[in-house]
Amino acid sequence: MAYLTPIAVIFSVYVIYKYLVYPIFVSPLSKIPNAHFSSCFSSLWILWKRYKEEENKTIHAAHSKHGNIVRLGPNEVSIACVDEGIRTVYSGGFEKWSWYPNQFNNYGVPNMFSMVDSKPHSIRKRMISNVYSKSYLQSSPELHQISKTMIFSRLLSLLQEASTKRQALDVLELNFSSTMDFIIAFIFGLQNSTNFLQDIPSRKHWLSIYQSRRPYRFWDGELPGVASFLKKLGIHIVPAWVADASRELEAWTLEKCTAAASSIPPSSKESPSPIHPSPTATEPIVYTQLHTPLALSTPPPPTPSLLPFLIATELHDHLAAGHETSGITLTYLMHELSLRPSLQSALRTELLTLSPPLTYPPPQSPTHDHDHIDIPTPRSIDSLPLLHACLTETLRLHAAIPGPQPRITPSTPTSLAGSPPLPAGVRVSAQAYTLHRNAAVFPEPEKWKPERWLNAGEEKEREMGRWFWTFGSGGRMCVGRHFAVQEMKLIVAAIYTNFTTHIVDDEGIEQVDAYTAGPRGNKLVLSFEHVE
Template structure:
């Protein structure tokens, strides 16, 4: 385990003050230049991604978001920050570390991260996904039958809720062979809220780091102790039950990472505990946002919906043919719709903060600017995805932009796409997210037609005219920035296709 003292020294008020003087020439809100509370207040309001975009539109491609933080909005900066071995995760990630045990998300030391990444990469590879597909299919079938049940009475379905439970059930089954059954039972649905609170709290500490050093987090822990402890007991039970069955009994994530340390007398202090927590969070939130957002945009863009439905129904002869493989990969418009939904509504909309490695004493240059050591730098996925230089008509859902062939403009667009971040610390679950999203969308479109619910539910998920700043566009799927994204809607009404309904009823 590395010595974190250098990171903590950089976070001291004296160091931040010194950095503040050096980067004082960069534009930004006056309050942000004086205190972390500016960004922290927007993290508290869950709209920091919107505020960062507003600041870029007002101040330009480099904005000073706090006394010691600069947020950029260019492809060059995205590459300079996230593809460089000279930068490490910021000291703010330390607020998520407990018992001095890092996981692949919190590890700041490059060697520790590399070993964690190497360990979890095999079960998250495309090859492994093929072996996991039966488990994924079983849970998608449960989801489809829930949709079928709702279609019989034209009951509106909240897709954020429905897909959230599906993603949770899949990731817990794939992680430790433990069925949460949140799609059909209410008992374990609290997990989603518990995870959301943990992410929300951590995101506030990321931006008002000094509060986490003042033990304020203990107040939060005390207030929400019951729900946090309930989740911890469930995770403890999941790990113990899987460890007891041994590493070779089933094909799941644990069969790949069983070498991680697990203290049978105190599971919560072992390495496996923290990797399990990461897998549950990362494996559910990314897929839930990708699928919910795609349903939202398809339901608001009839031509895109009809084009995708034609592609799915002409590519496959039956729902049983919809599986991982060349046929599914050939559905280019399906992938384009998912990419466009993630562009407009990324699963992690904010900035992933980085800083120069404390052992590196060479000048650090980001997008042509010399950055003083100790400065936190980042790029907001939401902001760069709405940068007109890379994505013309950034608030318009245009899947076709991903099918324009190899041109300088398309290369620049792909370079600016940061839904899974970029570089060695990009999301390791990318293949899993794409596979789940593709299967859910393709099978839904095979079995059903859908439309937006009527009445007040028709507006759920979108912005509203006259709404809060950044939330005034009815055709944009709204996100709450809690590090990952939380959302509600869309509410859809489904109608089963007569020729395929009987097949689903017999599954």
């Protein structure tokens, strides 16, 4: 047995060197300031912060103390700068961390957002990016018809009724409903859309299922192996009903896909080019755009039965992200405006310059319905400076996704923010929360000041734009950003043309400190007063 002693010594020396000596003294990361004293040899500290939903502010505090690069764990760093920072990491060569597929795959199938490698992502993006381009969206007759229906037949009529009855509304839920109805109609066609604005039971059921899974996302993203191991031991750290909820939502999306497939006109099989959309039915734009190239892709799907899931996983991600992030943004914009009656008045003055105006009730058509009523062009709404400034400042201060976007360093050693060249396989991330709070770029960064976007000169505006990271940057930049901005500007324009809003209950309005950050109280209750 004596020969075991040298082996034990060698093994002990190896373990000490690998897990203590190397990460603390030898690793290139050892030259980077530690966010916590344990960061150089353990990830437990940052994992605990993520689990407790204290990550964004904790990382921001570390950057405020130590500079543009900090070490979060033995093999993890965070960056907070543009040059030698996000331009290097997010503009090429750094693939996504496994955190993405662990969290965002649907049906067990990757989508564009969860794909780790850039090549398949680029192929998928080319299939659909044109229908999310600004030029396409601003000229789309389909989206024009969807917008008229959502604004006049649903949203404004609902708000008018609430105003007349003096009923306060939870606008977080209202905004989730508006943005879901918009994105579903664009993806699957107006006739296949949700009507969450008016169908309250369906809305509440869907949102409750969707939101109930949130407390357990940590395990899928950060420690899937631990959750799986404990499950084998009979310890369900993630309850079985979480998977059941996901399956119900996925089945719901598959039903939408089936309905959309039957809605595609024969002439639109190759490319969506609608000419005269119906007042009650429109072409399923995104579904149509995705179906044909996936069916004809090279190489083709491994089995024909996989094709519906390749489509559904993509569209499920679009509708999930599309309703949640825009709904959160609208809620914080309405909260900021509700605190400032004079700004509401100034915004209304600007909105009344639109032609035709978005006033409600609208002038009655001969048929006494809303089908013949028009709305201002997206270009005219987009050009309003005060509206643009209010939305942009909300996207900065109240980013719906302020959390880190993890990537992995490539095989070629790369220096970041003045660090030594980092080896392959290091987890590196930046977060909008910190980039948007650079006081040298955004003076008084914790204050909501839309005037910073109105009064900036060309050079200052360009610099703020470099640090503005709500939609990410590089090839993985949010594909739906133009849709989100066009939709949100229209909704805000419609509301504040006709109503003033007043806070009834904003308890818990502070954002949760998480990757996706809605109000901690999960509500914002406002009253609506019609402007004559």
